[in-house]
Amino acid sequence: MNTRTKRIAYLCFDFGVPMFGTKGAAVHVHETVQSLRRLGHDVMVYSPVSAEMGSYCEGYTALPVDGFAARVLDNLAQEPVASSSHLPKEWRSLLYAEHIQKSLRSRLVDFGVDVIYERYSLFGYAGIELARSLGVPILLEVNSPLSLEQARYRDLVLTRTAAELERLILTSADAVIVVSDDLAGWVRQLGVPSGRIEVLPNGVNPEVMDPCVGRDKVRLRYSLTGRRLVGFVGSLKPWHDLDTLLNAVAQLHEKDERYHLLLVGDGPRMKQLRARGDPYVTWTGAVPYDEVPSYVAATDVVTVPLGGRADSYFSPLKLYEAMAMAKPVIGARVGEVKAAIADRESGLLYEPGDALDLAGRIEEVFQMPDGGAGLGASALRWVLANRTWDRNAQRITEIASSLLAKRAA
Structure with a gap:
């Protein structure tokens, strides 16, 4: 051809x-x-x-x-x-x-x-x-x-x-x-x-999303050293089921105050979500594309919350970027997220809308002897070969x- x-x-x-x-x-x-x-x-x-x-x-x-x-x-x-x-x-x-x-x-x-x-x-x-x-x-x-x-x-x-x-x-x-x-x-x-x-x-662009980017810069900037940092990166749109994510981290924070959510992005739901006044959330707003890797690097685990069947059309860009940075990822069991994550091999899946299930998957990563590094390494290999x-x-x-x-x- x-x-x-x-x-x-x-x-x-x-x-x-x-x-x-x-x-x-x-x-x-x-x-x-x-x-x-x-x-x-x-x-x-x-x-x-x-x-x-x-x-x-x-x-x-x-x-x-x-x-x-x-x-x-x-x-x-x-x-x-x-x-x-x-x-x-x-x-x-x-x-x-x-x-x-x-x-x-x-x-x-x-x-x-x-x-x-x-x-x-x-x-x-x-x-x-x-x-x-x-x-x-x-x-x-x-x-x-x-x-x-x-x-x-x-x-x-x-x-x-x-x-x-x-x-x-x-x-x-x-x-x-x-x-x-x-x-x-x-x-x-x-x-x-x-x-x-x-x-x-x-x-993903592997030259931008580099697993070698350091994690301390953002943690120091937002006083997050020592936190068990759960990450979300993306636009705050209705199809991102952030209520379930916030409720999941709330459950974990109630048991262990080290759990904290780093929410990177902006969008139409920002005002509504911030009005909850959750003390375990750091809101960064939108950040330039070339700074996204340092924010992903700061997290211990990256989440991809989505709703049910109606949201299965999308291709989750931020999931692939987190995988390219060798992060353990947790995504809703729906659409392309389900297709991309081999459960317990290259990440973890949870039932859409189930905050208790999502909290359990997050806790599972922190209980792993390697902190999910094996999941991240598998995710990196997969995304470089396929996305x-x-x-x-x-x-x-x-x-x-x-x-x-x-x-x-």
């Missing part, structure tokens, strides 16, 4: 994914792009303007809404409905899908694009239209069932439009890359043929090459 270097346009039109932010989605974009570039591909990234991104960075181009479209958005923001409804944001996405086709097409022609790779966003049909117009294949990356997720956890007004556009976009892509087997099943139900679906879970961004980039290259070969035949 011809895997020659290619000119790849990477489209990320989700206004909620800043290119250089701390979110897992931003890490996913950045690491995928860097891995593709290490293979020799010429990759240009296109995104709406964000405060974190600025107007231009090498290889990254911010394409804001301008002209009359920008004035329309300004006026939409002033509508009475804007303060109490998600509708203006949905209009913005639809308007951007039309606007970006006009402003980006000539850039892609000048670039000599071979392949479009797009991170799917709700109402985002511009990539499909551009690929058709330019006669190039499009690989569509899907990270969650967005219309379902938006309606359940946030707000969605144009439910019918969102669902129908989602079906049309996904079934129109030349290849659909999903991050879990359960998500592949959902995509298949929408009508995407199995032959177009590829499962590529999130990955790296470079491995994903190689597979993306193979898919793109196959699609280009079919078009040339």
Whole structure:
């Protein structure tokens, strides 16, 4: 198969994914792009303007809404409905899908694009239209069932439009890359043929997530020396079952005050969770990506709390990063977490929503003669063999090459 270097346009039109932010989605974009570039591909990234991104960075181009479209958005923001409804944001996405086709097409022609790779966003049909117009294949990356997720956890007004556009976009892509087997099943139900679906879970960059990073820096900063430190790293979103985690650590702290939770991240549930006033929790807020390893290194065990079946679509980035740092990990027995952790070999599993079971698994790690080091070593071997961004980039290259070969035949 011809895997020659290619000119790849990477489209990320989700206004909620800043290119250089701390979110897992931003890490996913950045690491995928860097891995593709290490293979020799010429990759240009296109995104709406964000405060974190600025107007231009090498290889990254911010394409804001301008002209009359920008004035329309300004006026939409002033509508009475804007303060109490998600509708203006949905209009913005639809308007951007039309606007970006006009402003980006000539850039892609000048670039000599071979392949479009797009991170799917709700109402985002511009990539499909551009690929058709330019006669190039499009690989569509899907990270969650967005219309379902938006309606359940946030707000969605144009439910019918969102669902129908989602079906049309996904079934129109030349290849659909999903991050879990359960998500592949959902995509298949929408009508995407199995032959177009590829499962590529999130990955790690071993050069960033290094097991040799010292543990003392963060412990000293937050006065955590001598603690039995349980860690969580991630966005404080509803699908992260942090109530169960907090209740589990509460049970342990009641028996032994050395137990403590280091909660690294920020998100919509921060205010609500902090209002509990738990004395056994240290809240750090969001930290830069390059500082995450020092926070993971500070912990004795890393937890991945998730809810039940409805949350099994996700690919837990922070689980893989903890495994890459040889940490003993404890995850909910659901979806990709269950698939990644071989129970009592590369980590421990607990029943979702069961704080008593989670507390027992945490205590079990501290009772191990090696403090879970054997679990961590096994986790490291597994994740380096199965979950790296470079491995994903190689597979993306193979898919793109196959699609280009079919078009040339």
